[in-house]
Amino acid sequence: MTRAVIVRQLGGPEVMNLEDWPLASPGPGQVALRQTAIGLNFIDTYQRSGLYPVQLPFVAGNEGAGVITALGEGVTGFAVGDRVAYQGQVGAYAAERLAPADRMVHIPAGISDQTAAAIMLKGLTAYYLLFKTWPVARGETILWHAAAGGTGLIATQWAKALGATVIGTAGSDDKVALAKAHGCDHVINYRTEDFAARVRELTGGRGVDVVYDGVGKATFEKSLDCLRPRGLLASFGNASGVVSIPDVTLLARKGSLYVTRPTGAHYMGTRAELVEGAASLFEAVASGAIKVEIGRTFALADAAEAHRALENRETTGSVILLP
Known part of the structure; x- marks a missing residue:
């Protein structure tokens, strides 16, 4: 079992509740993560409200960072103890989770887990918009x-x-x-x-x-x-x-x-695209070209409050949840 923010019916922030949630061992191609930071994004609110359909019930959230605690059959390129980050994988609002290994990227030394969780979805969105949708000259x-x-x-x-x-x-x-x-x-x-x-x-x-x-x-x-x-x-x-x-x-x-x-699903759909985009993003952060602004942090239990702040335009920069 893990603790996770569950959506059992569609609606406002009040439909999210922190509950016990079953956690199996990782299956083929999966990794198990102990999450250290979770990103908050507008897509989370669209899924919660029903604008973007997700099968109920579900664990909210799409972006996070953490440490691999177990590997499923056939996983290569990762090891227990690796720090990794991801985006675009529903189920992020949890202390622990399973996720596809091929959607994980290693977090480089010098970049914290909180920074990685704050930039994966938002930063890769910026990447495909600026480099792929309209390559800015x-x-x-x-x-x-x-x-x-x-x-x-x-x-x-x-x-x-x-x-x-x-x-x-x-x-x-x-x-x-x-x-x-x-x-x-x-x-x-x-x-x-x-x-x-x-x-x-x-x-x-x-x-x-x-x-x-x-x-x-x-x-x-x-x-x-x-x-x-x-x-x-x-x-x-x-x-x-x-x-x-x-x-x-x-x-x-x-x-x-x-x-x-455009959507990230069509610009980050392959592992090669994901790795290329993440490498460019992490390089821009490491070089100082991008200074990451974490405007607010919330406890995982306060996810509903975080959604209200985001939807009411009360936040700046990235917002993260801490499990």
């Missing part, structure tokens, strides 16, 4: 919404290191200051300014090459107004609601624009 200008969030703080620093001009948005003066301290050349307070008009002003009327938008419904159409002709909107999250495009000719009227809805 030196001299380009990008707009990143929620620049003071966990993914935003990683991505804006990384984009700046790539030589881009980085414009961010944030929802308070404190968040604006935090985003400016983490790579943004300009930060727009979307609560007090029209961000589309300000982007046009900052770019001399041209618009940005690419918009990265994890906010969703509230920012979608005005994000299109920020793009140069033939620019790309990468819509990768739904924090304010799901996006819909009732009339695709809108993209033609606004400049023959491109829109994509």
